[in-house]
Amino acid sequence: CHTAEVDGYVVEGHIPAADVARLLTEKPDILGLAVPGMPIGSPGMESDNYVEPYTVFSFDKSGATISFSEHS
Secondary structure (H helix, E strand, C coil): CCEEEECCEEEECCCCHHHHHHHHHHCCCCCEEECCCCCCCCCCCCECCECCCEEEEEECCCCCEEEEEEEC
């Protein structure tokens, strides 16, 4: 439900701005970033000071994913 194209990268889900900034600085050879689901505490899903641990994944054109960053 939250999909954008930023400088040629796909950005999907509740991704922290710092991760998008890192993506644009490092310019890795990936298709984009994604956060599965709607983890509590991610941008737009804040609930007091509680943060549900979640992972921002990078993905490539083949669909392979790896962890880009961890949040808790």
